[in-house]
Amino acid sequence: MGKKIPMWQIALILLVLIALLIYTLVIIGGTVHIPIAATAAIASLIAIKNGFKWSFLEKAMINGISRAMQAILILFVIGMVISTWIAGGIVPAMIYYGLMIIKPSIFLVASMLLCSIVALSTGSSWTTAGTAGIALIGIGAGLGLPLPIVAGSIISGAYFGDKMSPLSDTTNLAPAMAGSNLFEHIKHMVFTVTPSYIIAMVIFAVLGMRITNSSEVNMNEVAVLMNGLRDNFYISPLLLIPPCLIIAMVIFKVPALPGLFGGALLGVICAAVFQGENFGEVATVISYGGYVSETGIDFVDTLLSRGGMSSMYGTVGIILCAMCFGGVLDSTNMLASICDVMLKVAKSTGLLVTMVVISCIAVNAAASDQYLSIVLPGRMFKTAFEDRKLKAKNLSRCLEDAGTITSCLIPWNTCGAAMSSSLGVATVAYAPYCFLNLINPLVSIFYGFTGITMEKMTDAEYEEILEQRRLDNEIAANALA
Incomplete structure (x- = not known):
């Protein structure tokens, strides 16, 4: 060392x-x-x-990449889902029926609400973006809405559901790092996420009405898209069954990878049964350039030529580079040094919460990993929260308000890369419109300075904490003896 x-x-x-x-x-x-x-x-x-030593750093890089392997595998499977669901007519059907029932003026609000429900049910923002998200992007494009704003509404809803779902891995990780109870943690997050959600909804409602009243919504383009979909795909309500099955699989706790892979298989079956595609053609769609639309309508072809495993190579490359960088910073304690400097600045509860928020965002940017942005600040600030007699659920809430929620705003973070790849919108383009993700950390900081909902320990609870520290120190000392 x-x-x-x-x-x-x-x-x-x-x-x-x-x-x-x-x-x-x-x-x-x-x-x-x-x-x-x-x-x-x-x-x-x-x-x-x-x-x-270089050997130590190399091992740290490999360990960093290992932490991201699940994310990489999920990205490849999402690429498969996107291509097979387009080839199978599932995405075209979702877009077609969505265009029939959703009005432009309420689309952004409806998009955020729908993604909130899907992510709350599944516990996964990635699954939400890779399934409902791609259909909503198509509907938004058909309505002539600016795609960065549409992506912002999708991501705002997806991350609300992910953040508040007991099925989410980050929702379980944050209380584990802070030492709080899972359901107490979720209840405590209601205080910061509710005003953030309402503000975001109001902004999307206003934007939706303003866009509708402008010349940006072209209903002729909607008709062209619906006709193009109907002429080139077999459209049936039966094609809405696979998305419902994906949601059901996740609700019944089928892990993300097999659940999404099952979705890709459903896409293959739909392509063969409903669209008359042969398995050789579908295999090419999955592996190489994704689905290539050849309707002759430029707008439709641009919208539906997507997916495939190869479409994720660029994103995976970003993750590999970022995890190497993050592995070096973490293993050499550079990240810990940054957190130590921040801790010295935290002279009040408001500043302490602010430093947690900043450190979570900094780790998201430096280490490119959502989990590290929860684990490292959680480890670093746990004692500081205890010394101020702040209950552990205050820290776990801060970790989610900043670590989970901002990860998708950074292009080279695994979450930012995944959202961009799934929705086909650059991170820097959609980030200004992820209103929930931008507002939530600010609400958390506001509560820190005002003391709103910052629950304190009783003297007895604080004494228990001190006693536990004493026992931990004795165990550590005996282990070294």
């Missing part, structure tokens, strides 16, 4: 990352792969200069 890396060197790494990202994304219009990979190399050189 090497020595502690000076803070100025850590700051230099972060400044290099920011400079490279700005140059690549803003000036030359490139992708985030090279900036992150280059910064990972610089971070490794600085770590080696401080006594860390």
Whole structure:
């Protein structure tokens, strides 16, 4: 192991990352792969200069990638789902019936509400975006609505449901890190997420009405899309069964990977039975360029030419680069050093909550991993919350208000990459419209400064905490003896 890396060197790494990202994304219009990979190399050189061996850093990178392997596999399966559901007519059917029943003025609100229900039922924002989300993007496109705003409504709803569902992995992870009870944690989140949700709904309602009253909604384009779908796909209510089965599988706790893979198989069956596709053609759609629409209508072809495992290669590349970078920062304790500096600033409860929020966002950006953004700040700030006699559920709520909810706003984070790939909208384009995700951390900080719902321990509860610390220290001392 090497020595502690000076803070100025850590700051230099972060400044290099920011400079490279700005140059690549803003000036030359490139992708985030090279900036992150280059910064990972610089971070490794600085770590080696401080006594860390390359073999140790390499292992840390591999461990970081291992943590992301489930996410990578899910991305590949989502690529399969998107392509087979288009080939099978499932997505076209969802778009077709959606265009029949959803008015443009209420679409953004309806989109957020629908995704909230799906994600609350499944506990997964990724599953929601990869199934209901892709259909809603199609409906929004058909209505002529700006796709970044549509994506913002989808993601706002998906992350509300993910955050509040007891089936969600992050909803279980946050209380585990803070030491609170799962259902107490969910109840406590109601206080911050409810005003955030209402504000976001109001904004989407206003945007929906304003867009409807402008020239942006083209009903002729809606008719063209519906005719194009009906002429090129067999459309039937039976094609709505697979999405319902996916939701049912997740409700009955079928794990995400087999559940989504089952959805892809349903897409293959629908392609063969309803659309007359042969299995060889569907296999090509799954593996290579995804489904290629050839209706002759440019708008429809652009909308439906998507999916396939190969469509996820760029996203997976971002994740691999980001997890290498995050692995170096975490294993050399650079992230812990950043959190230590933040902890010194937290002189009041409001500042403490603010530092938790900032650290969660910083870890989401630096380590590119939603789980680390909950685990590391949870570990770092647990004692500080206890010393202020703040109940553990206050910390677990802060971790979700910032760690879970902001992960999709960062292009190179696994969640940002997954949302962008599933919905076909760049992260930087949809991020300003993810109103729930932007407002929720601010509400959490407001509660920290005002003391609203920041529940305190009783003296007896605090004494129990101190006694438990004493016992833990004795166990640690005996283990070292």
